[in-house]
Amino acid sequence: EPEVTQTPSHQVTQMGQEVILRCVPISNHLYFYWYRQILGQKVEFLVSFYNNEISEKSEIFDDQFSVERPDGSNFTLKIRSTKLEDSAMYFCASTWTRNNEQFFGPGTRLTVL
Amino acid sequence: AQTVTQSQPEMSVQEAETVTLSCTYDTSESDYYLFWYKQPPSRQMILVIRQEAYKQQNATENRFSVNFQKAAKSFSLKISDSQLGDAAMYFCAYDTGANSKLTFGKGITLSVRP
Helix, strand or coil: CCCCEEECCEEEECCCCCEEEEEECCCCCCEEEEEEECCCCCEEEEEEEECCEEEEECCCCCCCEEEECCCCCCEEEEECCCCHHHCEEEEEEEECCCCCCCEECCCEEEEEC | CCEEECCCCEEEEECCCCEEECCEEECCCCCEEEEEEEECCCCCCEEEEEEECCCCCCCEECCEEEEEECCCCEEEEEECCCCHHHCEEEEEEEEECCCCCEEECCCEEEEEEC
């Protein structure tokens, strides 16, 4: 069964460093998402991506964040100049059409020291 | 803005018994979609069940069913014949017709007693 994959599973970085979180969505999916979950809290929407551009972004998704689909298969989230409060689980999700089930990856645990 | 409320932080059920998890939401939209996602200790988000707001019939998926009350903006999940593997965090989520982003509740931790 096709699945969304994410790498790395755990990333540790120093405050102020840049990180890139990678996702490979399911191959025939057209809509892509990033969510984050701070430990013990709810899952929060960050950004949606369709047709090679951002469809919507949340207030959390400020200039520190960017997304890319560089090669038609990977979908990346870049966080520039990481802060302590960026420590969270980051989930990538994809779906083939709006409002359908979003398939989630296993997540990347980001720890900012 | 849409909000999703799960007021019970934790629930416990005896194996083989039935449990109902509550969820309410607030929206001014008429066209939307509701979901229950399960998050086991591995933290992978897994879809349990999906309901389209325009459908009056409650969705059912094996041991999982929902009680969707559109006027009351309520969307509860019933788990029948609870199994040890049902122990997890359960999130209620809302998706608008227009924007297709999931808004999650805070989640409820379900434990299953053997």
